[in-house]
Amino acid sequence: MSERSDADLLAAHVAGDADAFGELVHRHQSRLWAVAVRTLGDREEAADALQDALVSAFRRAGSYRGEAAVTTWLHRIVVNACLDRVRRRAARPAVPLPEQEPADHRDAHASTETALDVRAALATLPEHQRMALVLVDMHGLPVSEAAAVLGVAEGTVKSRCARGRAALLPLLAPGGNRSAGSDVPGMDPPAETKEAAVPTEGERA
Template sequence: MTEPERDEELVRRFRAGDADAFTTLVRRHQQRVYSLCLRVLGDADAAADVAQDTFLTVLRKLDGFRGEAAFTTWLHRVTVNACYDELRRKRRRPMLHVVAEGDREHEPGPPVRDHADEVAGTRDVAAALAQVPEEFRVALVLADVHDMAYQEIAEVLEVPIGTVKSRVHRGRLALGKVMGLEAGASAPQAVAGESRDGVGEPQADSSASEREP
């Protein structure tokens, strides 16, 4: 059985003018890229758009990829940056609110705790992740959904490994709180279990000893 070509070999072929090599890269990684976008953005349509934008960026910048990190590390970095761009655009979009006749301006919306209770009741991990602060959410998804070692996450996010550990830990605490889990409960397993389908086979974690329990 023929071994699949390594990503770096496909990159080399693409640079040599083989357009099919890029198609192979996209097919190999598109589900993982979409999964990351979906978990970070919490919106399927936005995730599909950002995943497409990610591969357009990769196509545009692939000639400049120097191979100082693994292709997958670089691809995750491009994906995360595209997600952050989308989150910034989302914050700038005006929120339209139509006040029905008879509504009172001072009437409050549903309290946040009501939504948290709903999430806790349904164990809707996707909705729960949306309530975790962005930088914690990204680190949490990379660690607990994509099974990435802390060192690789540090390379993706371009932050010290201690910062990664802190963000993952705080993300787990935040997610557990939103989901109504007691301290020490298995928020990481809940994320992984809910999100594993469709992500593809996880990469073996060669740095398991560096991972927090």
């Protein structure tokens, strides 16, 4: 197993090392895949978006300047590839059903329904709020890293997350029996919603 850092691998790729980029991708592919799947909610689209992102990263490796971690740079490219696909289907957001779901597996069915509810609710959010929630609450990125990926201030990420959680709450708990925090893995209840009353700089789109 190579002990080279991510930056070393990227630099080696730019210098002509035929194996370096593949090693870098192998090291981080699972996290990048998770971001794509949770953002798009469709495995086929996520696979296409990830492929587009990796091709872009392969070709643009020479533009990396070391101003952010290589993982942050890669996440940003994946997020942008996903956003391109989100914009394309914005007029007709779809929630895919699982290909196989045994009718007698009630617990599994209930879990699937919950996941579909969450995906449908996320699809109603403004793009910038959705991406912040996916990165921070569903993928577990630190606010600082999510801010670097999205190219905004940390306060903006916090505000977007708070507003997104507040918007999800009535959608996921129409009868008062659910909370957005309980339905979305890793998502806490919107305790800090009040702090987001005033938009931060960059909270426009």
